[in-house]
Amino acid sequence: xxxxxxxxxxxxxxxxxxxxxxxxTKRHAVVVLMGIELIFNAANLNLVAFSRHDPxxxxxxxxxxxxxxxxxxxxxxxxxxxxxxxxxxxxxxxSEITSQD
Amino acid sequence: xxxxxxxxxxxxxxAYMVLTRNLLYAGFSLLIxxxxxxxxxxxxxxxxxxxxQLMVYVGGVLxxxxxxxxxxxxxxxxxxxxxxxxxxxxxxxxxxxxxxxxYSILKSNISSLLWLQTMEVDVLGDQKSTVQMxxxxxxxxxxxPFEIASLxxxxxxxxxxxxxxxxxxx
Numbered sequence: 001x002x003x004x005x006x007x008x009x010x011x012x013x014x015x016x017x018x019x020x021x022x023x024x025t026k027r028h029a030v031v032v033l034m035g036i037e038l039i040f041n042a043a044n045l046n047l048v049a050f051s052r053h054d055p056x057x058x059x060x061x062x063x064x065x066x067x068x069x070x071x072x073x074x075x076x077x078x079x080x081x082x083x084x085x086x087x088x089x090x091x092x093x094x095s096e097i098t099s100q101d
Numbered sequence: 102x103x104x105x106x107x108x109x110x111x112x113x114x115x116a117y118m119v120l121t122r123n124l125l126y127a128g129f130s131l132l133i134x135x136x137x138x139x140x141x142x143x144x145x146x147x148x149x150x151x152x153x154q155l156m157v158y159v160g161g162v163l164x165x166x167x168x169x170x171x172x173x174x175x176x177x178x179x180x181x182x183x184x185x186x187x188x189x190x191x192x193x194x195x196x197x198x199x200x201x202x203x204y205s206i207l208k209s210n211i212s213s214l215l216w217l218q219t220m221e222v223d224v225l226g227d228q229k230s231t232v233q234m235x236x237x238x239x240x241x242x243x244x245x246p247f248e249i250a251s252l253x254x255x256x257x258x259x260x261x262x263x264x265x266x267x268x269x270x271x
Contacts, residue, residue: 003104003144003145004212005211005212005217006206006207006211006212007104007105007108008104008141008145009202009206009211010203010206010207011108011111011112011141013198013199013202013203013206014112014115014199015111015112015115015134015138016198016199016202017195017196017198017199017202018112018115018116018118018119018195019115020191020194020195020198021119021191021192021194021195022118022119024187024190024191024194024195025119025185025186025187025188025191025192026119026185027184027185027186028124028174029173030124030166030169030170030173031124031127033166033169034118034127034128034131034166035119037131037135037158037162037166038115038118038131038134041134041135041138041158044138044150044154045138045141045142048142048145048147048150049145051145051147052145052146052147053216053217058231058234058235058238061147061149061150061231061235062235062238062239062243064147064150065149065150065153065235066243066246066250068150068153068154068157068158069157069250069253069254070250070253071157071158071162072157072158072161072162072254073253073254073256073257074257075161075162075165075166076165076257076258076261077257077260077261077264079165079166079168079169079261080260080261080262080264080265081264082169082173083169083172083173083265084264084265086172086173087267092173092174095186
């Protein structure tokens with residue numbers, strides 16, 4: 001039942017790089033947002049994993065709680081912006097959003 | 102043992118999220134990633150974080166993302182597909198990140214840190230859940246970030262509602 005810390009860190013590294021890959025290679029704005037959520041989750045996993053060893057109890061868990069709150073606010077605002085951009089440019093493809101008018 | 106099942110599930114569905122070109126499939130594989138991360142939180146003695154993950158991510162953010170997919174794509178001309186660009190460079194950067202991070206994690210011998218050895222798994226002590234401790238901490242040590250987070254949520258709510266309103270109609 002005792003999970004080694006290195007394995008959790010490795011899982012978190014893999015999830016982080018998958019998120020980076022989604023952010024770089026995808027051209028639809030919503031998929032880029034999904035990649036950012038994956039990066040947030042990888043960071044949270046590290047915080048919770050180290051919080052298991054925290055002598056002062058739960059500081060990492062509280063920090064990850066605030067990270068979840070910020071991520072929710074970020075997702076709401078970013079999706080509102082994506083919807084505005086879609087109404088304005090008639091596309092959510094990041095490569096086709098070029099001109100100002 | 103259960104941790105490795107959740108880890109493999111998270112990695113496989115995360116990879117599928119990147120590899121697939123269908124946006125809805127990507128959304129639902131993100132759902133599996135978030136659920137397995139919630140399971141890993143339970144195994145790491147973080148029950149409140151796991152429930153928060155389920156409620157906020159699976160119940161909130163994922164529904165928002167599915168709304169975003171459905172509202173920002175014309176279904177009749179099959180634009181729910183998302184093409185890839187920068188595939189070589191993206192794979193190179195992500196591969197370098199995962200190789201570098203894994204190398205440094207495996208070389209750094211984290212388990213020999215002193216403060217990791219002092220407190221082993223017996224975090225919870227005799228109480229069974231972390232909810233009471235999190236509540237006490239939120240109202241004492243972390244009360245300022247708590248209030249700032251509530252203010253930030255209010256600002257995000259107003260900002261999102263203001264941005265998403267259709268200004269041409271009015």
